Structure formats: C-alpha cells, structure tokens
Amino acid sequence: MSAVLDDRVDDDLWSAIGDPTRRRMLDLLLSEGSGTATSLSDRLPVTRQAVAKHLVVLDRVGLVHASAVGRERQFRVDQAQLARAVAQLTDVGAAWDTRLQRIKRLAEAIEHGVSEKDRERGPRR
Amino acid sequence: MSAVLDDRVDDDLWSAIGDPTRRRMLDLLLSEGSGTATSLSDRLPVTRQAVAKHLVVLDRVGLVHASAVGRERQFRVDQAQLARAVAQLTDVGAAWDTRLQRIKRLAEAIEHGVSEKDRERGPRR
DNA sequence: GCCTTTCGCAACTATCGGTTGCGGATCAAC
DNA sequence: GTTGATCCGCAACCGATAGTTGCGAAAGGC
Numbered sequence A, B: 001m002s003a004v005l006d007d008r009v010d011d012d013l014w015s016a017i018g019d020p021t022r023r024r025m026l027d028l029l030l031s032e033g034s035g036t037a038t039s040l041s042d043r044l045p046v047t048r049q050a051v052a053k054h055l056v057v058l059d060r061v062g063l064v065h066a067s068a069v070g071r072e073r074q075f076r077v078d079q080a081q082l083a084r085a086v087a088q089l090t091d092v093g094a095a096w097d098t099r100l101q102r103i104k105r106l107a108e109a110i111e112h113g114v115s116e117k118d119r120e121r122g123p124r125r
Numbered sequence C: 001g002c003c004t005t006t007c008g009c010a011a012c013t014a015t016c017g018g019t020t021g022c023g024g025a026t027c028a029a030c
Numbered sequence D: 001g002t003t004g005a006t007c008c009g010c011a012a013c014c015g016a017t018a019g020t021t022g023c024g025a026a027a028g029g030c
Helices: A011-018 A020-032 A037-042 A048-060 A079-111 A116-120 B011-018 B020-032 B037-042 B048-060 B079-111
Strands: A064-069 A072-077 B064-069 B072-077
Touching (some): A011 A020, A011 A048, A011 A079, A011 B020, A020 A037, A020 A048, A020 B011, A020 B079, A048 A064, A048 A072, A079 B020, B011 B020, B011 B048, B011 B079, B020 B048, B020 B072, B037 B072, B048 B064, B048 B072
16 A cells, blocks of 8 residues: 555646646636737736746646747647646546545544454455 | 636645645655654655655645654644645646537537537536 | 837846754663 | 663755846837
8 A cells, every 4th residue: 555646647747737827827828729928927927937937847848839920929738738637636636535535434434343354345446 | 718717726735735745745644644754754765854844834734733742743644634635636627627628629619610609508517 | 110019038036845964852771 | 870872853055946127139010
C-alpha cells in the first residue's frame, strides 16, 4: 500500500495548471476561443509581460499553441493536452477519495467492534 | 459565458496540493496514518527541513494537524479538508471537461453544416 | 509620414522550494 | 547524572519563478 498515485502524474503539466493565473488564462482562452497576451492581460490583474511569460510556460507543456496573425500572436487551447491534464486531476482526486473512503470504512468497522482482519476481506476494488 | 469556475476554488488550498512533494507527503500520511518530519523525509528525496517547511504549509491550510508526543510532532491528515481539496480538483476538472465537450460538439455541428444557433438550444447544464 | 498598438528583451524584486549548519530539548543507557 | 544519540526549530544561503517597470522595434490605421 505505497504511494503509487503520483507515478502517472506529469509534474510539468500539473505545475502548469497549478498556478492560479494560468488556470484563469486557460479558462479565458476556453470561453473566448482565442486570445493574445494583451487581450488576456486586459481581463487579468497582472501585466501583459506576466501573461506573456505564462503563455510561454503553457506553450512549453503543449497546453496552448500560438499562430502569428500580422503583428499579433493568437493563442488557443490544445484540447487534447488539456483533456490529459483534466484526466490527471480526476485521477489523483479519485485515488485520494478511495483512500479516504477506506479509512472511513475502517473507522466505522472498529467502532462496531469488528476486527480489522474481518473487514479486509471485503470488496477489494 | 465568463470564467466562473475559479470562483469556487481556494487558491491557497489548491497551491498547497499543487506541489509534487506535498502531494507525496499527503499520500504517505494517508497510507501510514501518521508521521513526523523526520520519518517522512526518510521516504522522500528531500531533507527533513524541506519536509518541515511543507508541513507548515499544509498545516496552515488545514490539510494536516500536529500533536506533540514527547519530543516528536506527529502529523496526520485532516480527512474533511482533504475531501474538500479533492472536491475542488474534480470541480475544476469537470468544468473544463464540459467546456471541451461543448467545443467538440460545436465543431462537429459546424462540420455537419448545422448552424451554431440550432445547437445552442441543447441541454444548458 | 505620423501616431498608436503590439510585441520582445532586459533588469530588478519578492517569494518559494531546497540546501547546509547550528544549538537546544528529550530520551536512553551506562 | 553524565554522555550520547535523536528529533526538532531557527537562520543563512542558493536557484527558480511570478511579478513588476522600462525600453526599443515592428506592424497597422489615419
């Protein structure tokens, strides 16, 4: 019963969506289809340069892609990569959830005077 | 259709579980019931002091609680708070998922020559 | 042609995750 | 009870990152 859940987690991808500003940026890009560093900074409490740096990070992990349009650089979300990130979120969430549930079941079992061994034979998964 | 999903996200809580080392620490505490800074650092690739700092962070957001036992400080996970964190993970994941699905549906609709307006009348939530 | 906009680059600051080093408290053993 | 091992907290330091300001260059709009 060791720490297995982190094995299938891409730390780069996770830390990319770990930043609150980047999360809001992804959110904005999703709801508006596309955006530039300038347009995004208009709706965020940070400067254009900060947004630009975040876009570099998001681009590096493949969550967004840029297309040059004249002097502008339009960014849009890579659906497949975001879907992968979402899968990781739910994966970790599910793993912890089962752990919590098991602890809860165990606590109840002990409270009812049932030995740990007896409970251990229950539905494994 | 604005960026609403972040409204119900506690940035402190999120960034607490955003760090890979802290995630592994929570994982260890869950699987072993409790642990000290020293015992945790034995199974992690970082020093005791680094672990201690992380424990402060986790304690500050209420994900773990300490109980002094002699010269040791035993930490254990706060199930309720971790459950809340898990809920946020799945919340954001679900929100992004629906967005992605909607985009996908929209793309398919356009491809099939169906106007955007017609599709818009689908299940709102 | 001129002014605005958009961008990229550079310097600087603060915070954070990590390290090393040290001194203090507690437990065990003799 | 002194000695030694262990567990801890505090402080200084380092590198990366999230943010800022300031500037110059390139592309559009008039």
